[in-house]
Amino acid sequence: MIKNGRLTPLDLVEAYLARIDTYEPVYQAFNTVLADQARAAAKAAGRRRHTGPLHGIPLAIKDNYWTAGVRTTANSHLFQDFVPPYDATAVARLKANGAIVLGKTQMGPLATTRATTPDGRITTVNAWTPTIPGTDPGGSSTGTATSVAGRLATSGTGTQTGGSITAPSNAQNLTGLKPTMGRVSLAGIIPLSYTRDHPGPLARDARDAAIMLTAMAGEDPADPRTQGLPRVPDLVEAATPVYSGRRLRARWSTRVGVLPGYADGTSATALARQAFLSTVDKIDGVRLVDVPLPDEWDLLTGNAFNNVRLPERSEPFMPYLRADLRGFGVSVTGWLQGALLGANEFVTGQRAKLLLLERVLDQVFERCDVVVQTGPVPFDILGLPEIGFPIGFTAAGVPIGTILGGAPYAEDRLLSVVAAYQAVTDWHWRRPPNPPAATALRSAAPAEDRGRLTADDVVAQMQ
Amino acid sequence: MAPTPPTDAELDVMIRARLASLGIDLDQLPPGTVSDPATGAPGRDSVFASLRSFVRGSVTALAAYQLPAPAGSDPAHAAALSQQPAPMLYPSISSEWRR
Numbered sequence: 001m002i003k004n005g006r007l008t009p010l011d012l013v014e015a016y017l018a019r020i021d022t023y024e025p026v027y028q029a030f031n032t033v034l035a036d037q038a039r040a041a042a043k044a045a046g047r048r049r050h051t052g053p054l055h056g057i058p059l060a061i062k063d064n065y066w067t068a069g070v071r072t073t074a075n076s077h078l079f080q081d082f083v084p085p086y087d088a089t090a091v092a093r094l095k096a097n098g099a100i101v102l103g104k105t106q107m108g109p110l111a112t113t114r115a116t117t118p119d120g121r122i123t124t125v126n127a128w129t130p131t132i133p134g135t136d137p138g139g140s141s142t143g144t145a146t147s148v149a150g151r152l153a154t155s156g157t158g159t160q161t162g163g164s165i166t167a168p169s170n171a172q173n174l175t176g177l178k179p180t181m182g183r184v185s186l187a188g189i190i191p192l193s194y195t196r197d198h199p200g201p202l203a204r205d206a207r208d209a210a211i212m213l214t215a216m217a218g219e220d221p222a223d224p225r226t227q228g229l230p231r232v233p234d235l236v237e238a239a240t241p242v243y244s245g246r247r248l249r250a251r252w253s254t255r256v257g258v259l260p261g262y263a264d265g266t267s268a269t270a271l272a273r274q275a276f277l278s279t280v281d282k283i284d285g286v287r288l289v290d291v292p293l294p295d296e297w298d299l300l301t302g303n304a305f306n307n308v309r310l311p312e313r314s315e316p317f318m319p320y321l322r323a324d325l326r327g328f329g330v331s332v333t334g335w336l337q338g339a340l341l342g343a344n345e346f347v348t349g350q351r352a353k354l355l356l357l358e359r360v361l362d363q364v365f366e367r368c369d370v371v372v373q374t375g376p377v378p379f380d381i382l383g384l385p386e387i388g389f390p391i392g393f394t395a396a397g398v399p400i401g402t403i404l405g406g407a408p409y410a411e412d413r414l415l416s417v418v419a420a421y422q423a424v425t426d427w428h429w430r431r432p433p434n435p436p437a438a439t440a441l442r443s444a445a446p447a448e449d450r451g452r453l454t455a456d457d458v459v460a461q462m463q
Numbered sequence: 464m465a466p467t468p469p470t471d472a473e474l475d476v477m478i479r480a481r482l483a484s485l486g487i488d489l490d491q492l493p494p495g496t497v498s499d500p501a502t503g504a505p506g507r508d509s510v511f512a513s514l515r516s517f518v519r520g521s522v523t524a525l526a527a528y529q530l531p532a533p534a535g536s537d538p539a540h541a542a543a544l545s546q547q548p549a550p551m552l553y554p555s556i557s558s559e560w561r562r
Contacts (some may be wrong), residue, residue, distance in 0.1 A: 117503075118502070182556055299528075304521040318486070325487070325489070325504060332510070333505065336510065337521075339485055340514060345522055354548055354554050357554040358558070382554055383554065
């Protein structure tokens with residue numbers, strides 16, 4: 001509509017700012033709202049030629065992405081006054097494609113858990129249950145998820161180290177894409193674990209996620225992790241459903257791997273998973289195949305081996321750990337754990353990671369092209385791509401999502417499967433109702449009323 | 464014979480000494496188990512309990528792990544064979560480059 005002149009960037013931005021003005025006291029999705037900057041950018045976009053697929057599109061940016069001249073806190077005491085001198089590469093690329101930054105979003109302190117203040121007071125609620133702070137909105141990209149689900153932004157950015165894009169996407173009926181390690185530059189993003197942090201989009205559907213990732217992805221001289229990789233394929237085309245006549249078919253013949261126990265049981269989640277499998281199985285060109293769990297799966301993806309990431313957490317923060325432990329607030333324990341894991345165990349963990357990857361490639365991806373996931377962590381350990389998307393609701397109206405994992409650099413394949421699924425389902429079209437005005441007033445009370453996470457809670461939920 | 468596992472008190476000394484050797488002073492945290500009201504940082508005793516559990520769990524499990532020898536190889540060679548897989552920080556990238 002913007003490209004055709006039927007909608008101006010300023011009108012679109014004003015519409016989102018109006019919703020933020022009305023509902024942000026309930027959702028508490030943002031750290032900082034950049035109303036004046038967004039209006040100025042929208043006016044400039046209205047005067048400019050079309051600059052890209054995101055021209056005039058208002059986005060929410062997670063508050064661990066550096067933004068030039070705008071406070072970037074990672075929701076931590078440590079960075080409460082940090083104003084970066086330049087944009088993170090991913091933010092700069094979104095802007096270069098025409099995007100407008102509406103604000104910075106609430107997140108788990110230093111990306112460790114669901115969004116709270118640095119001292120643990122719960123802030124952001126699930127947009128589907130705004131009066132029930134106990135309903136997990138997913139973390140740590142909580143604020144981005146709530147802002148998109150609550151229609152305070154069109155799409156947004158997240159980072160994932162242990163499920164922080166797919167979990168909030170699943171919790172709030174969104175499509176979140178964690179790309180392969182290196183697809184998107186991490187330059188200018190406050191680190192959590194440098195081998196596992198993945199920047200990516202949280203969007204309404206596969207096509208929006210593809211547009212976002214296309215803008216964000218690519219080689220960056222400032223990040224060696226992005227260099228020398230296969231080219232970024234046409235993700236938008238991949239996320240466009242394909243028809244033979246009027247009949248939907250898979251863009252590529254695709255074997256969907258199903259892990260043991262994925263859809264077992266009678267819980268709402270199990271029933272939604274069964275329905276999801278039944279639906280994709282009916283798409284021309286899609287075939288379900290049973291795949292085994294790789295050898296030693298539980299051990300190699302379990303807590304101890306996942307904790308190999310923790311020294312990556314402590315090492316870049318040593319000056320902060322020496323200066324003021326209390327500055328880490330409720331999140332400090334993970335950083336101290338990392339300082340206790342010796343190099344000997346760290347190297348063993350790296351050997352095990354390669355073994356796990358070889359088993360996933362040999363024992364899973366020899367049999368299928370994409371594979372269901374029962375949790376995000378195994379593919380976070382390996383840096384492999386994952387996409388979370390909606391597949392139903394509980395009886396209480398809380399979204400249910402699922403995750404598909406892909407082979408290295410197979411974001412296009414993941415998007416194609418989800419786009420085909422979303423062409424024959426409408427879960428992704430569903431929207432939460434607006435919070436009632438009376439609720440808005442009540443929820444504008446201090447965040448203390450929403451509960452508080454302790455340091456032990458953070459360790460238990462740590463990303 | 465395997466060494467005797469450390470007691471809580473011994474582990475506390477080790478944890479405090481290890482962190483002090485890095486320049487980290489756990490006395491920055493409030494004493495006991497009550498969190499600092501201003502920052503939410505946990506009490507020192509709570510942190511010690513969590514760190515002891517981490518050392519006994521993750522550190523011990525990782526240290527004890529020996530990579531399996533390939534199927535069909537002589538078990539007598541298991542230790543030597545387990546040294547061969549290279550540690551890789553970025554397995555996705557390294558694996559793609561091998562294809």
